[in-house]
Amino acid sequence: MLDRLANWLRKIGHSAIEGIWRLGYAGKFMLLTLLGSGSSFTRIGLVVRELYYTGVRSLVIIIVSGLFVGMVLGLQGYETLQRYGASSSLGVMVALALVRELGPVVAALLFASRAGSAITAEIGLMKATEQLSAMEMMAVDPISRVVAPRFWSGVISMPLLAAIFNAMGIFGGYLIGVVLIGLDEGSYWSQTHAGVDFRYDILNGIIKSFVFGIAVSAIAVFEGYDSPPTAEGVSGATTRTVVTSSLVILFLDFILTSFMFRGV
């Protein structure tokens, strides 16, 4: 009995120490990435290539989901608002919900599963097939050649993707509210225009998506770099990227929201 209890405690301690160890390693890795990112800006072609794979290739899913999220918000919002005779406020509701919360968060979740997992799998396979070691042999720093461009491309494309998601969502809400349901177009847009503040709503949303971009890209490149060089290890790392970044996105969203929107 005592033996089992000691074993159990030992397991908890082991996983705690392992977690802190990994955290420290991740911190060192991030520092090295930031120090090694000079070449991503002098050789901009590297970042552009990664922008294509992380940003451009995520466009379709972002546009389609943005449109549908906006249309669903339009339908559901109208359903509720018309009970109070406030259906002309549909535009504000859709725009605020998208710009403040849904845009950055859903776009980041999609980005983590679309691009983050791809980055992890790519770097993990590079490690498993010893391409990273080969680079080191040729005196090429794999962190500044492979990791940093992927990190920065994620950081750059996340706010852009979130903005596209927002614009598509607002367009979807407009399609439902004005074109399908037939609300007045003028008051739809003027209430939206009057209700959405650039600094308070839109800029805060962009800051959010920027923070999410940093978090998702950092997690993705670290999980890839840290993955055990086996088929199992790479698949596990890919899964961990999606799970960890989704949780981190939601957690960070709560923190940022509590700082930004206190309900003035």
Place this chain on the structure above:
Amino acid sequence: MERTTLDLWVGIFIAAGIGAILVLALKVGNMSSLDGSNSYQVYAYFDNIGGLKPRAPIKSAGVVVGRVARIEFDAKQYRAKVTFDLDRKYQFSKDSTASILTSGLLGEQYVGLETGAEDDMLKAGDTIQFTQSAVVLEKLIGQLMFNKAGSGNHK
């Protein structure tokens, strides 16, 4: 460094992203139905516009005949100066009445325009003389309470 199609796609992506931010920032829907060419502007002064917003509809007999173009504060008269964009198809008499109305209890506010009896029509740049301000709910409730209290004393 040669240009590739990949660069083109990245360029499109970044342009689309910045375009989306611009659309979000400006967020002015394109109102193609009433541009400057087929509308004329008239002015009206109100004591209180309530919650009237620019681009709110102007309705006559319930039909949209124009939009509110601008709302300004006239510092000389201490009243609100509202500019109407009216559709050129519709003419209203000089003694028309403009009143700020609410659709539903909590709904949007719009301008109701009722034509008068005069034969002269409103032209661009004219001012509508007869206006009726928005109903402010607090004043209404205040009046109601005052009247109630008054009637209570008579008993």
